[in-house]
Amino acid sequence: MRLIDLTLPPDDPRGRYPGDPPVQASPLHTLEQHGWRLHAVSLGSHAGTHVNAPWHMAPEGDRLEELSLDRLCGWAVVRGAGPVAPGLGLIYADFPLEGAELEAVLEARPPFVAQAVEFPLDLEAERALCLAGIVSFENLDRTALLPRGVRFWFMGLASALAPDGFPVRAAAVLEPWDHGFAQVNTNESIR
Incomplete structure (x- = not known):
């Protein structure tokens, strides 16, 4: 199994929306004084x-604690040209x-949508996804490392x-048993 860490650290300025509070971590306990570290x-x-x-932008939308874990992970593909593949999460790594x-995405109702840090999700798209009940992820890093045209676990x-x-x-899990990965046919579901 090969993992690709797609996480942009919370304090990276590329992932900070104007007006959001800064990230701060202050030590409360030290190893030397307390025997452990705590921030x-x-x-x-x-x-x-x-x-x-x-719930972020939809009055009656699901709150984070109401989401089952299967809405935060699943099979995904980097979005390219052509029809939206049914049943797959969509990673926008090459265009917004x-x-x-x-x-097309709202019509296909993918389990989730994720956006690379290079292509911030605009407010119209973010609101539309929330109103449709579609979970979204923002500010994925290192998306250039993701395979194109093949599914992977997100x-x-x-x-x-x-x-x-x-x-x-956030991470992509690439399957070693696919030997080069299963090709995605955008006209049928992948089991």
Whole structure:
């Protein structure tokens, strides 16, 4: 199994929306004085690589603590040209999600959508996904390392500390048993 860490650290300025609070970590206990280390942490719920629960922008959307773990992980593909593959999460690593593409995604209702840090999710797209009940992830890093045209397992697991969203540790799991990966046929579901 090969893992690709897609996590942008919460304090990376590329993942900070203007007006969001800065990330701070202050030591409270030290190994020398207390026998362990402990930090107080302060950050916005959308720092770095993070998940947006539908409740973030939808009045009746699911809150983060209401989402089952299977809505935060699953088979995914880097979005390319052609129809949206049914049943797969979509990773936008090469272009942003907007316009006619957003309409196609809303119609296909993928289990989740994720956006590379290079292509910030605009507010219109983010709101539309939330209103449709589609979980979204923002600020994925190192998406150039992801395979194109093949499926892989995506995970973006978060603590349910805030109901609107929270930073995640995101990763792609590449299957060694596919020997070069299973090709994605965009016209049929992948089991």
